[in-house]
Amino acid sequence: MSKFIGNKSFYKKVLTVAVPIMIQNGISNFVSLLDNIMIGQVGTEPMSGVAIVNQLMFVLYLALFGAMAGPGIYGAQFYGKGDHQGVRHAFRYKLYIALIIAAAGIAILFAWCDPLLNLYLHDTVDSVQSPEVVLQYGREYLGIMLIGLVPFAVEEVYASTLRECGETRVPMVAGLVAVFVNLGLNYVLIFGKFGAPKLGVAGAAIATVVSRFIQAFIVILWTHTHTVRMQFAKGLYASPWIPEKLVFSITAKGFPLMANEILWSCGMAVLNQCYSRRGLDAVAGMNISSTITNLFNVVFIAMGSAVAIMVGQLLGAGKLEEARDTDTKLIAFSVASSALLGAILFILAPLFPMLYATSDSVRELATGFIRIGAACMPIFAFMHATYFTLRTGGKTFITFLFDSVFLWCVSVPFAILICSYTALPVVMIYLCVQLTDLIKCLIGFILVKKGVWVQNLVKEA
DSSP states (O other): OTTTOOOHHHHHHHHHHHHHHHHHHHHHHHHHHHHHHHHHHHOHHHHHHHHHHHHHHHHHHHHHHHHHHHHHHHHHHHHHHTOHHHHHHHHHHHHHHHHHHHHHHHHHHHHTHHHHHHTTOOOOTTOOOOHHHHHHHHHHHHHHHGGGHHHHHHHHHHHHHHHHTTOOHHHHHHHHHHHHHHHHHHHHHHHTOTTOOOOTHHHHHHHHHHHHHHHHHHHHHHHHTOTTTOGGGTTTTTOOOOOHHHHHHHHHHHHHHHHHHHHHHHHHHHHHHHHHTTOHHHHHHHHHHHHHHHHHTHHHHHHHHHIIIIIHHHHHTTOHHHHHHHHHHHHHHHHHHHHHHHHHHHHHGGGGGGGSOSOHHHHHHHHHHHHHHHHTHHHHHHHHHHHHHHHHTTOHHHHHIIIIIHIIIIIHHHHHHHHHHOOOOHHHHHHHHHHTHHHHHHHHHHHHHHTTTOOOTTSOO
């Protein structure tokens, strides 16, 4: 058991890294839950419109996350090596690619707003929602949300670099400030409190955009006023230059990761589009479910970041056996903690949909989706930790095959097949699709155990 359980100092270090990320993501997801409930009080159609837009925005968020991953691997290992100039170059690479993705995302969603939203608008006889009204709400929400994409991208560049340098507290504080600003403005603007106009979904979008500008401002200001601690910020914009060899190295490692996140998020969008074929009630139920399960998923999400930071720094320092041992203990801790949280969520599942002013059919679907997510949480935790293990060691093409290629070659065709050619209810379809991830767990276990990821990428850089 000592192979899977660390000592007191080990868990103290793990919690130092992971807890700020858990707190930031947890509060952010909790506020998203409150936002969701507020919009749900306006009506099921506004909630469905916002949910569809958030599914499209999710593709862009994951594209940005993937763009940070390649240079992030090098940033963590450069920091472990003590090479601040290397961290600076990795930061610049992130900034360039993030701005390109943000600009492209704004152009695509602005140009093809209606066709993309219409992909999710499937009416059924027993649904009380109007696809035309849902489309109108979605169009209104998306137009405002696009304004916040650039500050979100820049903040992610700064925050991810700070985390790679071991500073997780500042992104957490900035995130907390932002989510409380978002929550307060949501209450004021959605319902028209304190003399403000009652804006509904537009108010929710405005609140989100304002909070993202504030979050970016806090992180950027702190970084450039603490250059003694964050030495990479010294002369950060004195030159736009990145060594050509490093650009090619980061691109070779990073492109599969960025492609993976884009394809994976697109695949998830296709899966949700499949579920929407069972009617708009399925869209509303899935929206409630994802909001609730995301709140509980913060533990294994943060543990993935802990793997990237702790194992990445050990690899960069040349401590390969310690990196392997640390990784095993982190995976075990992630799975065990997720199993506990999953059990709690499974028991509490029927209570959460009661918070929404929606129909009984939507609440029933949401409860089923939540319970499936709760039961599968240990599977997701193991899969997430093994993915980050392989990625941290630079095995980016393997993670590309492991994640998005699997999704598009197995999960998506399977979902399309059973949605199109069976009469299974949507909850059973969702369960069948989630269980395909057991195959990924087996593949991840074999690859991690073989140690194909144990390598120092910056030794020669």
